[in-house]
Amino acid sequence: DSGVTQTPKHLITATGQRVTLRCSPRSGDLSVYWYQQSLDQGLQFLIQYYNGEERAKGNILERFSAQQFPDLHSELNLSSLELGDSALYFCASSVEWSGGSTGELFFGEGSRLTVL
Amino acid sequence: AQKITQTQPGMFVQEKEAVTLDCTYDTSDQSYGLFWYKQPSSGEMIFLIYQGSYDEQNATEGRYSLNFQKARKSANLVISASQLGDSAMYFCAMRELYNFNKFYFGSGTKLNVKP
Numbered sequence A: 001d002s003g004v005t006q007t008p009k010h011l012i013t014a015t016g017q018r019v020t021l022r023c024s025p026r027s028g029d030l031s032v033y034w035y036q037q038s039l040d041q042g043l044q045f046l047i048q049y050y051n052g053e054e055r056a057k058g059n060i061l062e063r064f065s066a067q068q069f070p071d072l073h074s075e076l077n078l079s080s081l082e083l084g085d086s087a088l089y090f091c092a093s094s095v096e097w098s099g100g101s102t103g104e105l106f107f108g109e110g111s112r113l114t115v116l
Numbered sequence B: 001a002q003k004i005t006q007t008q009p010g011m012f013v014q015e016k017e018a019v020t021l022d023c024t025y026d027t028s029d030q031s032y033g034l035f036w037y038k039q040p041s042s043g044e045m046i047f048l049i050y051q052g053s054y055d056e057q058n059a060t061e062g063r064y065s066l067n068f069q070k071a072r073k074s075a076n077l078v079i080s081a082s083q084l085g086d087s088a089m090y091f092c093a094m095r096e097l098y099n100f101n102k103f104y105f106g107s108g109t110k111l112n113v114k115p
Helices: none
Strands: A005-007 A010-013 A019-024 A031-037 A044-050 A053-057 A064-068 A074-078 A087-094 A111-115 B010-014 B019-021 B032-039 B046-052 B064-069 B074-079 B088-096 B103-105 B109-114
Touching (some): A019 A087, A031 A074, A044 A074, A074 A087, B010 B019, B019 B109, B074 B088
Antiparallel strands (some): A031 A087, B032 B088, B088 B103, B088 B109
């Protein structure tokens, strides 16, 4: 158990709909990262937060948005869903890395989104 | 330019043999970390091994070792005595200390261990 909790684990919805994926980071971790993994593909970086502030953005579509709340949990909102949005969405958390420790990302189990 | 390059989309190895998964990286940061993750068919991401940019010795964790060649910017993963349970997707990743702690992943190598 990584300590990162993602809900829901599975989600099936229709094109044009909107969904919200939720992530609770490990206790004490201030950084949250979101990744998208389409079938048999690598991890595409979407967005990164640190202590409630957006820190870096990847190839995140305008239809997607995210935020990190004061209690450090994060939500990824996906709207006007298309078939191609079907993927496994990972949330990961870590401490703010200063180089002195390993600084690995701890991943949740992912939210598998299927758009029909 | 790609930050992390994994040139082997798929590999086969015989059980009990050693295998090397290639990874090259691109950064101008002096302080960075290199990581390998394993993703079995069940989907979870499992952290395997870490190498810091200032570490002079190659990292080892059980049957995993990281062959770090800083001048060549390569961070190959070596798995010794392969087991059937090693069949999975393997991702190389890098974290840049002075670039907002960004964390980049390669495209992955799918390893199949043959009995």
